[in-house]
Amino acid sequence: MNKAILPGSTIGIIGGGQLGQMMALSAKEMGYKVIILDPTANCPAAQVSDDQIVANYDDLEKLIALAKRCDVLTYEFENVDAETIAEVKKYTQVPQGTKALSITQNRILEKNFIEENDFRTVPHVVIKNIFEYHRAIEKLQAPVIIKTITGGYDGKGQILVTDPENVCFAEIEHLLMQGPCLVEKKINLKKEVSVVVSANSQGQTSVFPVIENIHRDNILHLSNCPAAISSKASQLIYQIGEKLAQNLELVGTMCIEFFISTDDEVFVNEIAPRPHNSGHLTIEACNVSQFEAHIRGVCNLAMPKVELLKSAVMVNLLGQHLLKAKEELPDHAGWHFHDYGKAEIKNNRKMGHITILTEKIEQEKQAIDKNLIWDV
Ligand code: ADP
């Protein structure tokens, strides 16, 4: 059994975006030292940490230099190379291991894993060329979504096919040039929800209450907790969360995304082996945040039973929203405002978020969507 890593020790985080920043804030609060590895100097996580190594994520020499300075190493995103992690493991503890990472960074392995655990995935077919694409369309029937197998996020690397008679084959060919793709039946969605689960290396877990999510242009827009779903659906979701955490040998925090169809079927969409955007509201709404739970997990501290202290709504601030939201902040006593401190403001880039604690979730969501800030 791994020993606990106590405050005063040094945690290395690969990746210095907002997830790394919020991990680092939790770690600093508890008294750990934090070193970030990220190619961008003064990245969001480095702004709240003790030190930064400026290097690319695949720079093995720099990763080893980081590992040598740390008591434990973690990562904030799933696109770290599993072989690189195996290499740096020679120099320090990497309790998250590589199983969850290597399964979840490949959509085919991920779907196979979910099915081996007897849970449902969206009907799908793997294709290697246009001929197989046509066969997939015959089998699944449009509308379908074509997805790259690795590297996608926020809807990147996806093509929606609504009318197969009217598609741009060059676009599909372009995706296929990167390797095999997945063709997925487009589900008629009633709701999208997610569950965050954290664990330590003794297998103790913290399961967070189910969160409901609204996407715009495939990017998360709003999350709220609790989710308005049946107790049958939420029980199934907790069961999935516990079982997948156990069989992925989870250490730290992960999040599972689900689709609930208009005929009330629950499908597992995908798994993120790290804290997740939908879980940001746990910072204010729960007795422990997904980030503190991540740090507790990788440091092998006891895992708390999660309680929702107050219902909450979270709204993302993208590049087009940030400046207007800041102008409005002085008039909103109830806004828990998070600006990640990214140097460059870009359209559709996640720049910050706001969490509002409220019992009136539906009214708050409507009020947010009436506000012109989010109307772009
Ligand atoms: P990403 O890795 O970009 O998050 P997802 O597979 O989660 O990829 O897709 C992003 C969003 O696109 C989902 O949250 C959902 O809103 C929509 N979407 C993706 N696949 C489907 C599907 N099969 N049916 C309906 N909506 C989908």
Ligand code: MG
């Ligand atoms: Mg997703």
